[in-house]
Amino acid sequence: MHAVWSSLRAIKRGYAPCRFGQVHYRIAVPKAASRTPLVLFHQTPTSGRCYEGLIAELGRDRVAVAMDTPGFGSSDPPPHPPTIQDYAAVAGELFDELDLGSVDVMGDHTGAKIALETAIQRPDRVRRVVLNAAPVYSDEELETLKRQDVAVENFGEAGEHILARWNWAMKQRAPETPLEAVLLEVAESLRAGANVWHGHHAAFGYQHRDGLPKVMQPLLVLHAKDDLWVPTARARPLISNGRMVDLPQWGREMLLLRYREVAEIVRGFLDEA
Amino acid sequence: MMGDAALYWRKPDNVKRAYVDGRYGQMHYRIAVPPHEDSSDHPPILFFHQSPSSGRPFEGLVSEMGRDRVAIAVDTPGFGDSDPPPAPPTIADYAAAMTSFIEALGLEKVDILGDHTGAKVAVELALQQPDRVRRLVFNACPVYSPEKMAEMMTHLEAERPKDVIPDDGSHILHRWKGTKGWYKDDAPMELYNRDFCESLRGLDLAWYGHNAAFAVNHADNLPHVSQPILILCPDDGLWEATKAAEPHLRNGRLLELPQFGMGAVSQHSIELAKILRGFLDGPADDGMPREPARSAPAAPELPPRPVVRRFFDTREKQVHLRSAEPAQSGRGVPVLCLHMSPVSSRNFEPILERLGSDRLAFAPDIPGFGESEAPSRRPSIADLADIMTDVIRAVAGNGPVDVLGDHTGAVIAIDLAARHPDLIRKVAVNTVPYFNAEERAARLAHTHYVEPSPDAKHLADKWSGMVKAYKPSMSMREVERNFVEALRGGPFGHWGHHAVFSYDMDEILPKVAQPMLILRPNDGLEENTQRALPLIQNAKMIDLPQYAYGYMEQHADEIAGYLREFLDV
Numbered sequence: 001m002h003a004v005w006s007s008l009r010a011i012k013r014g015y016a017p018c019r020f021g022q023v024h025y026r027i028a029v030p031k032a033a034s035r036t037p038l039v040l041f042h043q044t045p046t047s048g049r050c051y052e053g054l055i056a057e058l059g060r061d062r063v064a065v066a067m068d069t070p071g072f073g074s075s076d077p078p079p080h081p082p083t084i085q086d087y088a089a090v091a092g093e094l095f096d097e098l099d100l101g102s103v104d105v106m107g108d109h110t111g112a113k114i115a116l117e118t119a120i121q122r123p124d125r126v127r128r129v130v131l132n133a134a135p136v137y138s139d140e141e142l143e144t145l146k147r148q149d150v151a152v153e154n155f156g157e158a159g160e161h162i163l164a165r166w167n168w169a170m171k172q173r174a175p176e177t178p179l180e181a182v183l184l185e186v187a188e189s190l191r192a193g194a195n196v197w198h199g200h201h202a203a204f205g206y207q208h209r210d211g212l213p214k215v216m217q218p219l220l221v222l223h224a225k226d227d228l229w230v231p232t233a234r235a236r237p238l239i240s241n242g243r244m245v246d247l248p249q250w251g252r253e254m255l256l257l258r259y260r261e262v263a264e265i266v267r268g269f270l271d272e273a
Numbered sequence: 274m275m276g277d278a279a280l281y282w283r284k285p286d287n288v289k290r291a292y293v294d295g296r297y298g299q300m301h302y303r304i305a306v307p308p309h310e311d312s313s314d315h316p317p318i319l320f321f322h323q324s325p326s327s328g329r330p331f332e333g334l335v336s337e338m339g340r341d342r343v344a345i346a347v348d349t350p351g352f353g354d355s356d357p358p359p360a361p362p363t364i365a366d367y368a369a370a371m372t373s374f375i376e377a378l379g380l381e382k383v384d385i386l387g388d389h390t391g392a393k394v395a396v397e398l399a400l401q402q403p404d405r406v407r408r409l410v411f412n413a414c415p416v417y418s419p420e421k422m423a424e425m426m427t428h429l430e431a432e433r434p435k436d437v438i439p440d441d442g443s444h445i446l447h448r449w450k451g452t453k454g455w456y457k458d459d460a461p462m463e464l465y466n467r468d469f470c471e472s473l474r475g476l477d478l479a480w481y482g483h484n485a486a487f488a489v490n491h492a493d494n495l496p497h498v499s500q501p502i503l504i505l506c507p508d509d510g511l512w513e514a515t516k517a518a519e520p521h522l523r524n525g526r527l528l529e530l531p532q533f534g535m536g537a538v539s540q541h542s543i544e545l546a547k548i549l550r551g552f553l554d555g556p557a558d559d560g561m562p563r564e565p566a567r568s569a570p571a572a573p574e575l576p577p578r579p580v581v582r583r584f585f586d587t588r589e590k591q592v593h594l595r596s597a598e599p600a601q602s603g604r605g606v607p608v609l610c611l612h613m614s615p616v617s618s619r620n621f622e623p624i625l626e627r628l629g630s631d632r633l634a635f636a637p638d639i640p641g642f643g644e645s646e647a648p649s650r651r652p653s654i655a656d657l658a659d660i661m662t663d664v665i666r667a668v669a670g671n672g673p674v675d676v677l678g679d680h681t682g683a684v685i686a687i688d689l690a691a692r693h694p695d696l697i698r699k700v701a702v703n704t705v706p707y708f709n710a711e712e713r714a715a716r717l718a719h720t721h722y723v724e725p726s727p728d729a730k731h732l733a734d735k736w737s738g739m740v741k742a743y744k745p746s747m748s749m750r751e752v753e754r755n756f757v758e759a760l761r762g763g764p765f766g767h768w769g770h771h772a773v774f775s776y777d778m779d780e781i782l783p784k785v786a787q788p789m790l791i792l793r794p795n796d797g798l799e800e801n802t803q804r805a806l807p808l809i810q811n812a813k814m815i816d817l818p819q820y821a822y823g824y825m826e827q828h829a830d831e832i833a834g835y836l837r838e839f840l841d842v
Contacts, residue, residue: 005763007646013584013591022582074582074644156419157744159736162756166729179725180764186732187760193753 021076028059041111044199047073135231298356305339321391324482327353333542415514457534575630593644597629605632611682614769617643623829746821
């Protein structure tokens with residue numbers, strides 16, 4: 001009962017100092033690590049908590065870390081609306097603090113942009129890159145997205161913003177996702193408070209169409225049938241050193257519920273000769 | 274006609290103008306100093322203007338009040354001649370700028386008159402710097418419904434600068450006609466003309482003022498202000514909304530001035546000065562409700578310390594800890610702070626910062642709350658106290674430590690003190706949640722996990738319950754923050770209350786031999802606390818009827834003062 005809410009034994013949590021205060025992470029360390037450590041970046045506005053299954057699974061043969069993006073989960077917020085570059089710079093500080101050496105990176109939605117940017121900022125440190133969704137937008141689409149995003153949430157005594165967050169999560173929910181997992185996601189999402197828009201604001205200010213061509217490292221794009229299915233398909237021609245895997249059978253619940261299968265795909269890519 | 278021109282356009286001789294450096298650059302002000310400044314026993318009075326305007330409309334009042342005290346009208350940053358902030362500020366930013374102004378002039382305690390937006394800045398300043406502000410006067414103090422607040426934000430669009438300035442100047446005429454309606458029909462044209470000219474000086478940033486003001490509702494903040502307040506309610510278009518503020522006053526009253534309209538601060542400066550003197554210089558005992566005559570001990574001359582978070586291992590998985598400690602190793606006995614359920618140690622951050630200046634102050638998330646994992650089985654109070662002995666040993670060695678407990682945390686603190694007298698030196702609690710067997714059974718019956726339902730009823734019920742309990746003494750942002758923390762426990766979030774309602778205090782309370790300090794705010798447990806007193810050997814109590822939920826954060830300096838006095842003497 002309540003399995004989603006109980007942390008897996010394999011996972012420990014900690015903080016590292018960073019430019020914005022303290023950055024929080026979850027870490028799984030195997031008895032014998034034989035592979036390059038993997039660092040994972042979450043989508044916004046949730047936190048690393050929603051990826052515990054994936055971290056524990058990948059942590060069976062490598063050090064696996066999920067970072068809370070500054071301002072989300074338990075990580076201290078930046079003093080200003082940050083950019084993807086700021087988030088990536090914090091990730092670089094975390095690599096150093098944990099003394100990880102060479103790393104692989106993986107990111108989900110907003111986290112995919114952070115992963116991509118770390119690969120660009122730290123070509124010496126980042127070995128391989130996995131992105132879950134890499135949407136490529138037209139200028140018109142971007143304008144619409146940015147406008148949706150900047151509205152700062154106001155709320156009254158009825159708690160409309162909380163119910164809206166729940167209803168949004170329910171709309172995205174796959175039929176097999178347990179309600180407790182939705183509750184967990186909503187509980188994590190609300191933690192950013194008034195600055196909840198910072199993550200998407202940063203994401204819409206950073207474009208895969210600009211970043212993808214700059215990545216020299218081997219790249220895997222997971223293309224699940226979630227809300228970014230259509231724009232992610234447009235990224236295919238921008239991948240010069242890597243591939244896109246189509247996963248039409250899975251949607252937004254993929255990393256939460258299908259983490260064992262996803263771990264196999266990721267492992268296959270990261271560990272190939 | 275020339276009389277009006279002189280009245281509204283000529284600066285009185287005893288008013289001087291000057292600049293100081295403030296938070297956003299230079300700040301401009303008008304000042305009048307009495308001939309024998311040193312002999313004046315009245316605190317200085319500051320005037321904060323409405324927006325968009327400047328300190329100029331206060332020239333008459335500054336001149337008049339300046340006869341027997343220092344009187345100063347400051348231009349809000351971005352208005353009049355004060356440098357603007359680099360980005361749209363909040364009311365809190367303006368208040369911080371005013372603090373920098375007060376500091377730059379070397380003023381200690383001040384009285385403030387705030388006009389419209391200036392009233393919101395004054396309220397915020399009184400909350401940010403309670404020791405700097407003595408008495409407050411507001412000219413208009415509107416309280417609106419959330420719907421009306423949202424609607425006002427849309428009107429703000431019209432204030433924003435236009436891309437193209439029409440070459441016929443029609444935008445100025447448009448504004449002239451648009452704001453004229455705020456003045457009474459018989460208001461002198463020179464008064465309006467002068468106010469209008471001042472209102473234009475904010476140029477393209479003039480909307481910053483209302484942008485900040487409309488984001489703050491007096492209803493959220495007024496109940497937290499303990500200083501005496503006089504609200505002037507002129508017939509200036511905000512009559513009904515200002516009258517709605519009166520029920521939110523903790524320590525103040527409202528004066529209806531139907532004969533005054535917009536611009537009265539200039540037009541009726543002589544009469545207003547009389548009203549101000551009557552309120553500011555009157556005896557403290559004027560029939561208003563007061564806080565009990567007890568002052569908190571002064572804070573030591575030590576800077577607050579930052580709160581650092583970390584995890585460590587105990588018998589029950591990882592425990593999450595917030596702590597603060599002196600730069601050099603601590604002098605005082607370490608203090609363990611135990612939070613109420615279902616929130617977390619986050620609520621202790623302001624107390625940790627302050628107590629951490631001369632001792633190690635540490636607050637774990639009780640397992641199952643905040644970031645600490647729930648125990649594998651539902652714990653009793655004794656189980657939680659046993660885990661706390663691990664926390665004490667991991668953080669503070671063999672002790673002894675002092676303990677501060679809040680509600681559920683108070684029950685754990687009492688159990689710790691009774692069963693581990695070697696580890697615990699003194700006990701401070703926020704309320705004693707004492708319940709008899711019948712009360713416990715009744716409450717236990719309602720203490721269970723509410724499963725999520727697709728229609729969000731579980732969230733809506735929890736939210737409205739917290740709004741009901743917290744709204745009277747917290748801002749909505751504070752309510753939201755507590756709600757978010759209360760969600761952290763998920764299916765285990767009720768375990769704290771379950772432990773409390775399963776715990777028999779009759780046995781344990783007489784066993785606490787350590788000195789105990791009981792803080793008793795107005796949070797619904799006053800009577801429970803009262804019933805517990807005969808069972809406690811060595812207690813003293815501080816009644817805080819003016820405070821309710823959230824007060825340890827909102828008044829951390831004062832509470833840290835009480836705690837120091839108890840812990841260190």
